[in-house]
Amino acid sequence: TIRPVRRSYYDPSSAPGKGVVWEWENDSGSWTPYDMDVGITIQRAYEKQHPWVDLSAIGFCYIIDFATMGQINRQTQRKRRVRRRLDMVYPLVSGTLPKSQSWPASPGAAAAPPVPTCACPQCLLVMSVKATVSATGPSTTTLQPRKASPAPPATPKAPALAPGAKAPDGVATVRGSLKLLAAQGGRRQAASTPALSSASSTASPPGAGSGKASRPGLHTLNRSHLQRLAIAQSRVLIASGVPTVPVKNLTGSSPVNPALAGITGILMSAAGLPVCLTRPPKLVLHPPPVSKSEIQSIPGISHTCRKTTKKQAKKGKTPEEVLKKYLQKVRHPPDEDCTICMERLSAPSGYKGPQPAVKPDLVGKLVKCGHVFHLHCLVAMYNNGNKDGSLQCPTCKTIYGVKTGTQPPGKMEYHIIPHALPGHSDCKTIRIIYNIPPGVQGPEHPNPGKSFTARGFPRHCYLPDSEKGRKVLKLLLIAWDRRLIFAVGTSSTTGESDTVIWNEIHHKTEFGSNLTGHGYPDINYLDNVLAELAAQGITEESLAQEKD
Secondary structure: OOOOOOOOOOOOOOOHHHHHEEEEEEEOOOOEEHHHHHHHHHHHHHOEEEEEEEEEOOOOOEEOOOOOOOEEEEEOOOOOEEEHHHHOOOOOOOOOOOOEEEOOOOOOOOOEEEEOOOOHHHHHHHHHHHHHHHHHHHHHHHHOOOOOOOOOOOOOEEEEEEOEEEHHHHHHHHHHHHHHHHHHHOOHHOOOOHHHHHHOOOOOOOOOOOOOOOOOOOHOOOOOHHHHHHHHHHHHHHHHOOOOEEEEOOOOOOOOHHHHHHHHHHHHHHOOOOOOOOOOOOOOOOOOOOOHHOOOOOOOOOEEEEEEEEOOOOOOHHHHHHOEEEEEOOOOOOOOOOOOOOEEEOOOOOOOOOOOOOOOEEEEEEEEOOOOHHHHHHHHHHHHOOOOOOEEEEOOOOOOOOOOOOOOOOOEEEEEEOOOOOOOOOOEEEEEEEEEEOOOOOOOOOOOEEEEEEOOOOOOEEEEHHHHHHHHHHHHHHHHHHHEEEEEEOOOOOOOOOOEEEOOOOOHHHHHHOOOOOOOOOOOOOHHHHHHHOOOOOOOOHHHHHHH
């Protein structure tokens, strides 16, 4: 895959120009730098002596308070510390500001310093194309045949052409070079590329024109000849070990497609880029068709379908009563910060939202992990969550109680199909089908009363039908019942808000390939998804609790 790259230039008075770096403190206590554009915005407000800056204008729901050097989340009111430090200044550009540099380079860009050549076939091809392009000019890459006319020698080394001879162009040179490379590659490669020899047999080698011989233009070749020429070039380059670059439509229905594929390779080679035309791998999202009689239920798991509805929050218990089960009061708070409000534990809570019915100076310690917080902050955090009777430590993510999510109502189907996944040829496949319809957001969702969309359903996911694969499925069923697999939010793929999204438990949605990263083979996937389930409080102990 080829992707463009670019260099960015910043004003010397900006944050990077002065070596200023703005950072925020993450959950582990280390410092993470803001993106360059965010840091420039913060520094600009800081230099103007503004008391604070709202980052929503650049797409972030944070406020930076310069008085307390804190970052405040506009939605959750959570605060983090920020800091400003000096780093190395970015190097200055001498002279006028260069144009934006990106690949591919513009035709007027300065030539790169010469690179020592080697004797490999790819370098021979690239250097021959470069020499011809520089000697005959860019017009030689046109597809129209040039008119025969006497021409003076372009360089002292190039002999004058005989009267009536056609000047060799870049395409002829590439063909001659490919013919030479095929011969150098051995009889085996030459024998496998008859189209190359026939297509270039009438082409004049560089500097060796003949008044009697005439070379047909590229437009006179039919589709099969163009396609064979491109494939021949690919075979020669593959034999020389050049990395492959897939070019689509190599076997398209129109003769234009293979011609463009071949010209793409020629032009990229002329630019000094290694290229080999291959057919791109195909995306295989779904298995071959499966009849109902071939679908099997999964041994050890009852039923083949499970539905969920909205679960009502537990009633009759106030947030204070819920937290009382998980906390111990601390009479003498330690000399450290509360990681929720970022104020000292010895001082009152700094939470500024709706005030819970708890004194702001009370401090409690979570019984499992031992982390200490203001009770005022914990009650506020619980009220901003799902209010399901569970609590998750904001520092170490330890879960107290049974964590549930905000997944909308839907259906989960699961069964065995008689096909194997790549990397798991020794077993069949478990297919999971999730189906969630669009609906209206409830009180636990970001925008209660507003409709939400459900894109891409039904969604098909795949697990190997192995012992570990069945274990993952059983835990996924618990996650489904606890409404933890999906949520309503903003899609990181499309940017659409108020839509159903995955909820931090990765699934494999690609059956027979792994082009998107969501397929097989992936030897670490089952272990990774078990760790993600454990982070949601779903482990083998959860299986025992479900049985009880």
